Amino acid sequence: MPGILPILGANARQAVDSLARARLRTALGLVGIMIGISSVIAMVSLGEIAKEQARRQFEALGTDVLLVRTLTTMAGSQAISLADAIGLAEAVPAVAEAAPRILGHGEFRHAGRKVGQGRVQGVTAAFASINRMSLQAGRFVSLLDADRHFCVVGAAVADAMRQGGARRIVGETLEVGDILFTVVGVLDPRPENYALPVQVEADQSVFVPIGAAGRVADNPAIELAVARSSAGVDYRAAVADIRSWFRGRSPDLQLDIITAKELIAQMEAQMQTFALLLGSVGSISLVVGGIGIMNIMLVSVAERRREIAIRRALGARRRDIQSQFLIESVILTLAGGLLGILLGLAATWAICRFTGWEFLISGMSVASGLGTAAAAGLFFGFQPARQAARLDPIAGLQAE
Amino acid sequence: MTAPRGALRLIDVRKSYRVGPVTTEVLRGVDLEIGAGDLVSIMGPSGSGKTTLMNIVGLLDRPSTGRHVLDGRDVSGLGDDALSRLRNAHVGFVFQAFHLLPRLTAAENVCVPLVYRGTGRRKALGRARAILERVGMGDRLEHRPDQLSGGQKQRVAIARALVGLPALLLADEPTGALDADTADETMGLLLELNAEQGVTVLIITHDPAVARCCTRRMRIDGGQLHEEDSRPPGSAGSTAPRRA
Ligand SMILES: Nc1ncnc2c1ncn2[C@@H]1O[C@H](COP(=O)(O)OP(=O)(O)OP(=O)(O)O)[C@@H](O)[C@H]1O
Ligand SMILES: [Mg+2]
Numbered sequence: 001m002p003g004i005l006p007i008l009g010a011n012a013r014q015a016v017d018s019l020a021r022a023r024l025r026t027a028l029g030l031v032g033i034m035i036g037i038s039s040v041i042a043m044v045s046l047g048e049i050a051k052e053q054a055r056r057q058f059e060a061l062g063t064d065v066l067l068v069r070t071l072t073t074m075a076g077s078q079a080i081s082l083a084d085a086i087g088l089a090e091a092v093p094a095v096a097e098a099a100p101r102i103l104g105h106g107e108f109r110h111a112g113r114k115v116g117q118g119r120v121q122g123v124t125a126a127f128a129s130i131n132r133m134s135l136q137a138g139r140f141v142s143l144l145d146a147d148r149h150f151c152v153v154g155a156a157v158a159d160a161m162r163q164g165g166a167r168r169i170v171g172e173t174l175e176v177g178d179i180l181f182t183v184v185g186v187l188d189p190r191p192e193n194y195a196l197p198v199q200v201e202a203d204q205s206v207f208v209p210i211g212a213a214g215r216v217a218d219n220p221a222i223e224l225a226v227a228r229s230s231a232g233v234d235y236r237a238a239v240a241d242i243r244s245w246f247r248g249r250s251p252d253l254q255l256d257i258i259t260a261k262e263l264i265a266q267m268e269a270q271m272q273t274f275a276l277l278l279g280s281v282g283s284i285s286l287v288v289g290g291i292g293i294m295n296i297m298l299v300s301v302a303e304r305r306r307e308i309a310i311r312r313a314l315g316a317r318r319r320d321i322q323s324q325f326l327i328e329s330v331i332l333t334l335a336g337g338l339l340g341i342l343l344g345l346a347a348t349w350a351i352c353r354f355t356g357w358e359f360l361i362s363g364m365s366v367a368s369g370l371g372t373a374a375a376a377g378l379f380f381g382f383q384p385a386r387q388a389a390r391l392d393p394i395a396g397l398q399a400e
Numbered sequence: 401m402t403a404p405r406g407a408l409r410l411i412d413v414r415k416s417y418r419v420g421p422v423t424t425e426v427l428r429g430v431d432l433e434i435g436a437g438d439l440v441s442i443m444g445p446s447g448s449g450k451t452t453l454m455n456i457v458g459l460l461d462r463p464s465t466g467r468h469v470l471d472g473r474d475v476s477g478l479g480d481d482a483l484s485r486l487r488n489a490h491v492g493f494v495f496q497a498f499h500l501l502p503r504l505t506a507a508e509n510v511c512v513p514l515v516y517r518g519t520g521r522r523k524a525l526g527r528a529r530a531i532l533e534r535v536g537m538g539d540r541l542e543h544r545p546d547q548l549s550g551g552q553k554q555r556v557a558i559a560r561a562l563v564g565l566p567a568l569l570l571a572d573e574p575t576g577a578l579d580a581d582t583a584d585e586t587m588g589l590l591l592e593l594n595a596e597q598g599v600t601v602l603i604i605t606h607d608p609a610v611a612r613c614c615t616r617r618m619r620i621d622g623g624q625l626h627e628e629d630s631r632p633p634g635s636a637g638s639t640a641p642r643r644a
Contacts, residue, residue, distance in 0.1 A: 007518065
């Protein structure tokens with residue numbers, strides 16, 4: 001069997017040349033393929049990105065984090081009591097750690113100068129460990145601080161204090177609202193991960209002992225409790241245990257318990273919505289584009305009957321002609337596919353901006369985009385190529 | 401290969417076309433025997449079946465009935481792929497309308513038969529250059545057909561027909577689209593190549609002057625082929641109508 005490679009090489013050169021000549025038609029056919037492939041790219045990319053996002057969530061927080069909130073904490077409604085929130089970990093074996101939070105908001109001043117504005121969070125030591133917060137100096141607040149006016153500042157607040165001339169932040173006095181606090185610790189910078197169940201916003205915040213939070217928060221009720229389930233405990237069992245324990249303590253409490261697993265599931269559902277949308281847009285435009293390509297190829301075959309006949313007279317077999325036209329349509333769809341990859345990555349980037357997921361380029365999506373493009377070229381080019389291969393060379397030679 | 405290449409026999413070949421309800425028999429029992437290295441002309445009125453016959457001889461078309469023997473091998477029953485391979489290896493076509501591929505350069509046109517037998521591009525281009533030089537087109541390798549004159553196009557076409565070293569060169573009115581001087585030059589080239597390379601040449605023509613250059617002359621009429629007076633081979637070269 002003589003090498004097939006020279007034939008394929010010659011076919012590819014021929015294909016590029018003849019496509020370049022039919023510019024307008026080619027451009028129109030490319031658009032459909034381009035949109036189709038870009039949807040494939042976006043679909044696969046988002047799948048990968050969501051997976052990566054979930055992986056990071058596992059890494060940052062673990063899947064054992066639970067968020068316990070009361071459904072309403074406005075005046076008159078029930079709130080979680082501090083004793084219950086703290087007692088949760090000891091009373092319920094499925095819970096390893098529990099950290100309640102009282103949330104306020106305020107302006108921070110140091111030496112008469114404003115150094116920030118943000119959350120004032122009344123917490124216990126468990127809050128820092130569950131949320132993986134680390135200190136660059138000093139210590140975190142704890143229950144042992146009771147209602148004393150100690151505070152731990154976020155990295156951005158500390159920076160602002162340094163700009164105002166503070167040397168050692170620990171030991172400085174910070175005005176929170178109009179109450180004076182002594183700084184006992186400084187946090188490391190902590191990038192916020194919006195995929196996590198708890199929004200901490202550590203950098204712009206000031207953390208105070210939960211017992212002192214009542215002095216600075218407008219609503220001194222416990223807003224939420226972050227908990228970590230014990231190792232080896234199924235999160236559903238932990239949720240059930242928490243509910244039954246709180247029911248025993250305060251039967252009227254309306255609890256909302258969110259788990260990391262549920263958040264991941266939510267994200268996956270969101271991802272699947274995109275995938276479905278993109279999948280249908282993608283397959284419709286692939287079909288439309290593919291029919292366009294098929295049309296281009298049929299016109300091309302009709303226009304080149306004489307060329308085909310000459311090639312047959314010179315010894316081309318039917319399969320040589322067929323592969324020539326198949327290569328041509330694959331080159332066409334691959335060109336559309338390359339443009340589609342660019343468009344698809346741009347669309348993915350935009351969706352990531354919208355959802356707050358972190359954009360990344362997945363090699364898998366590029367590969368599947370190119371694969372789909374090539375497959376579309378073969379599929380929609382098949383009929384025209386077959387037609388070309390079956391043309392009668394004698395009629396073609398007589399055609400003028 | 402020891403058997404002479406380029407010998408062929410047609411035995412009682414018939415070809416009929418059916419258009420609607422009417423069946424027309426174009427070839428009605430053609431017998432033809434051509435030896436390796438023969439230089440044969442076929443004349444006949446328009447529509448007499450010359451091109452039909454050539455297509456059958458060149459394995460592009462199949463007879464309705466009858467046998468076709470090429471160098472002692474019956475090729476009547478071969479399939480399409482086998483016929484294509486044989487055409488590629490065995491036959492070179494030269495057409496009245498040149499039939500060069502318009503988008504390819506002269507050299508690339510000449511490469512096409514080699515590409516279909518799997519020759520690499522570089523090697524094929526080398527062979528193409530050599531044969532284009534032989535037909536006097538060595539300085540037009542990169543020209544496209546629309547940049548060539550009629551005579552030049554036909555030289556490229558002859559080069560393409562011969563690049564694969566076929567045993568059989570089939571020319572259907574090769575000078576039909578050329579002026580008298582160019583026609584003479586083209587015929588001269590075909591005669592030279594026949595003498596030089598021993599390739600069997602079959603020329604279809606309307607021009608008695610072209611026919612006179614050939615060692616064997618045939619006429620087709622009424623669907624049948626008759627040989628006219630034959631001259632002994634060997635006296636052909638001296639009568640080449642080459643005008644210097
Ligand atoms: N595909 C076909 N279908 C029907 N009839 C055909 C077909 N091809 C050729 N014929 C008929 O066969 C006859 C011979 O045609 P052919 O082309 O062989 O003639 P020719 O001798 O080459 O003529 P010319 O000198 O004009 O080229 C013509 O009458 C033509 O109408
Ligand atoms: Mg004819």
